[in-house]
Amino acid sequence: MAELGKNLSDDKVKAACHLAFKAHKSHDKAFLEEKRGSDVIIFAFAGSWSADEWFTAAGGQAFGETKIDLEQFHCLRSISNDELAKVNQAFLLKFLEIKSTLETKVMNTLNDGKRQIIFTGHSAGGPLAIFATTWLFEHLRSKRRVQPSSTTHNCLTFGSPLSTDHIFCHAVRREDWSDHFVHFVMRHDIVPRIPLAPPSSTMGGALHEILSVFNPNAQNLPDVNSMLASEFFVNLMRHASCAATHAACTLMGSASMLRDTISGFIELSPYRPFGTFLFCSTNGRLLVVKNPDAVLQILFYSLQLKSEMEVPDAAKTSLSAHMAYKDEINKNLGRQGVVCLDTSVEIPLNSGDSMDPHIILTDETLNDFGLSARARLCLRAATESEKQKVANLSKIEQNKKIMKDAMTKLENYRFACEARGGYYDSFRKNQCIEDFQANVKRLELAGVWDEIVEMLKRYELPEKFEGQKEWVDLGTEYRRFVEPLDIANYYRHLKNEDTGPYLERGRPRRYRYTQRWLEQFGQKPSGSCGESTFWADLEELRMKTSNREPFAALKPKIDEMEKNLKRWLSEGTVKRDAFLEGSTLVKVWAELHRLNPAQVQDITGFISSSSSSEL
Structure with missing residues (x-):
C-alpha cells in the first residue's frame, strides 16, 4: 500500500497480521518469528489477557505510566525541555523480560545482511512490537549503521492499546522514525482506547472480564455480561471525551473554563497516539492519519453514539471488532479510494459543499466513520496546528x-x-x-x-x-x-x-537547549559539551580561592577543569585568546599553582601539549 511507505507491500502487511494472530493464540511463547522469502523476517509478539499485566500499580501513577530509562532508550525525550517520555510500565517490563532473547535473534538477522525486519503484534502484543522497534532503531543509531530515514525496518500493530505519551511521539518524529510505525485500528475496536481511562475506573472486575473475552484458550468469542460491558464502554468513552476535549481546546487556543475544569478536576491519561494510523470502517473504507492530534480526535469521535439506546449493541460490537482484523485486512487492503488526512487535504464540514471528487471522497469516508461537524472542526484544528509549526519555522528561518x-x-x-x-x-x-x-x-x-x-x-x-x-x-x-x-x-x-x-x-535556557542539541546529535554524554561555561567555573574558583576555602574542597573541580580544558584545547573548541598573558584564566591558574604547585599543573604545561591545535 503506497500510503504506508515504499517498504510495506500489501503482502507484507497481510503476512504480519497473520503471524500476529498466530502469536495471539500461542500465549506460551513470548514471540514467533517467520521468514518471508529471502529478504523479510517477521517477529510477532504475544499479548496478555490479565489486567495486572496491562496496568501496574508500581510507582503509584494513576494510569500505570513510568518515565523511560535513558540508559535503555537514549532518544526518547524532548532534547530542549529535557523531558523524558512516559510509557505503560507493565508493557515495558514485559518487553524487558524478553529483550535478551529477542536481541540474540535480531542481531543474527542483522548480521545476515540486507534482510528487512518487521515487528508486529495484535492487542497487547502491539506495545511489545513498538518497544522492540524503538530499541532496534536506537541500536542502529548508536552504531551509525544507517540513517533513521533510510532504514527499511517496520512496526505493524493491530488493535494495539495506546501505551506511549506525547514526548515519545515528539522524539520518534524528531528522529524521523515515525513513518516506520503503522497501527491498524478498526473503527469500533474498544481496546486501543482502554488506556484513556485510569485502571481504578475499569479494574473493578470489568477489565478482567473484558480481557478474558480475548483469551486465546477460548474456542469462540465468549459472551460477557451485557450490563457490565455497557458500563465499561460508557465509562471509558467518558474519559476519552475528557482527553479529546482538553486536547481540542488546547489546539484551538481556548482559554475557556471548560479546559481548566477538565485539567483541574479530572486526571487525564498521559497516553497519546504516534506514527501512522490506518482506520478501518465497517464498510471497508480506509482512512490514513499521521497527525497524532487528529488520531486522538478520531479515536473518540468515531465511537460517538446517537442515543443511549445504542450502548448495549455498541459495547458488544466494540469487543467483536477487536478480533476482526484478519478478515478486514484480507478483504479491503489494497482497495482504491483510500483517504489520507494530511496538511494538504481540505476537511469538509458539511456534505455537498464541493464538487471536487477528492473532497467528495473525503466527505464520504468521514461520514462512514461517523465524524460529525464538531469532529471535523477538531480535525481542522489539528491540521492547522501542524501548519502553524511550519509557519513558525519559516519565521525563524528568516x-x-x-x-x-x-x-x-x-x-x-x-x-x-x-x-x-x-x-x-x-x-x-x-x-x-x-x-x-x-x-x-x-x-x-x-x-x-x-x-x-x-x-x-x-x-x-x-x-x-x-x-x-x-x-x-x-x-x-x-x-x-x-x-x-x-x-x-x-x-x-x-x-x-x-x-x-x-x-x-x-x-539562560537558550544555552542549555543548544548544548543538549549538540550532545544528542553527537551521541555524547549529558553535560560533556560545556566548553562555553568554563569561565563561570573559573569565576567561582577565583572567589573561593580569595575566600581561602580549603584546597581539598576545590581539588575535584580543579582536576575536572584541567581535564576538560586539555580536551577542549585538542578539539579546538576553546580559543587561544583565553590563554593570553594576564587573562582571567592565566591569573587564576597561576595563583592555584603558586599555592599548590605539587597538585596543580602549571597552565603552560598543558597549553604547550596542545600547541599544534587551533586554540
Whole structure:
C-alpha cells in the first residue's frame, strides 16, 4: 500500500497480521518469528489477557505510566525541555523480560545482511512490537549503521492499546522514525482506547472480564455480561471525551473554563497516539492519519453514539471488532479510494459543499466513520496546528541572516580583543565603545534565540527542528561565541551575590537547549559539551580561592577543569585568546599553582601539549 511507505507491500502487511494472530493464540511463547522469502523476517509478539499485566500499580501513577530509562532508550525525550517520555510500565517490563532473547535473534538477522525486519503484534502484543522497534532503531543509531530515514525496518500493530505519551511521539518524529510505525485500528475496536481511562475506573472486575473475552484458550468469542460491558464502554468513552476535549481546546487556543475544569478536576491519561494510523470502517473504507492530534480526535469521535439506546449493541460490537482484523485486512487492503488526512487535504464540514471528487471522497469516508461537524472542526484544528509549526519555522528561518551578521561582527570583535587582553576579559571590563557595540549584538541575538526557546518550550516547532544539523551547528556556534559574554556580564554586575552561581541560577535556557542539541546529535554524554561555561567555573574558583576555602574542597573541580580544558584545547573548541598573558584564566591558574604547585599543573604545561591545535 503506497500510503504506508515504499517498504510495506500489501503482502507484507497481510503476512504480519497473520503471524500476529498466530502469536495471539500461542500465549506460551513470548514471540514467533517467520521468514518471508529471502529478504523479510517477521517477529510477532504475544499479548496478555490479565489486567495486572496491562496496568501496574508500581510507582503509584494513576494510569500505570513510568518515565523511560535513558540508559535503555537514549532518544526518547524532548532534547530542549529535557523531558523524558512516559510509557505503560507493565508493557515495558514485559518487553524487558524478553529483550535478551529477542536481541540474540535480531542481531543474527542483522548480521545476515540486507534482510528487512518487521515487528508486529495484535492487542497487547502491539506495545511489545513498538518497544522492540524503538530499541532496534536506537541500536542502529548508536552504531551509525544507517540513517533513521533510510532504514527499511517496520512496526505493524493491530488493535494495539495506546501505551506511549506525547514526548515519545515528539522524539520518534524528531528522529524521523515515525513513518516506520503503522497501527491498524478498526473503527469500533474498544481496546486501543482502554488506556484513556485510569485502571481504578475499569479494574473493578470489568477489565478482567473484558480481557478474558480475548483469551486465546477460548474456542469462540465468549459472551460477557451485557450490563457490565455497557458500563465499561460508557465509562471509558467518558474519559476519552475528557482527553479529546482538553486536547481540542488546547489546539484551538481556548482559554475557556471548560479546559481548566477538565485539567483541574479530572486526571487525564498521559497516553497519546504516534506514527501512522490506518482506520478501518465497517464498510471497508480506509482512512490514513499521521497527525497524532487528529488520531486522538478520531479515536473518540468515531465511537460517538446517537442515543443511549445504542450502548448495549455498541459495547458488544466494540469487543467483536477487536478480533476482526484478519478478515478486514484480507478483504479491503489494497482497495482504491483510500483517504489520507494530511496538511494538504481540505476537511469538509458539511456534505455537498464541493464538487471536487477528492473532497467528495473525503466527505464520504468521514461520514462512514461517523465524524460529525464538531469532529471535523477538531480535525481542522489539528491540521492547522501542524501548519502553524511550519509557519513558525519559516519565521525563524528568516532571522538566520540577522543571526549570522551579528555573529560575524562578534567574531571581528573577538579578533580585535586579542590586543586588549582577550575576548572574555575585554568584555568584562567594558571600557571601550567596541565593548558596548558587542553588548548590543549580544542582546540582539538573545532576543532571537529566546523566541526560539519559547516556541520549543510550547512544542510549537516541527519535531525535526531539534535534530537538524544546520540548526545544531548554528546553536553551537552561537553558544560558544556569546555565552562567555553573558558570563562576563553576570559577574561584572555581581549578579552572583544576589542570585547565586551562574551555572546554578543564572544560565539562560537558550544555552542549555543548544548544548543538549549538540550532545544528542553527537551521541555524547549529558553535560560533556560545556566548553562555553568554563569561565563561570573559573569565576567561582577565583572567589573561593580569595575566600581561602580549603584546597581539598576545590581539588575535584580543579582536576575536572584541567581535564576538560586539555580536551577542549585538542578539539579546538576553546580559543587561544583565553590563554593570553594576564587573562582571567592565566591569573587564576597561576595563583592555584603558586599555592599548590605539587597538585596543580602549571597552565603552560598543558597549553604547550596542545600547541599544534587551533586554540
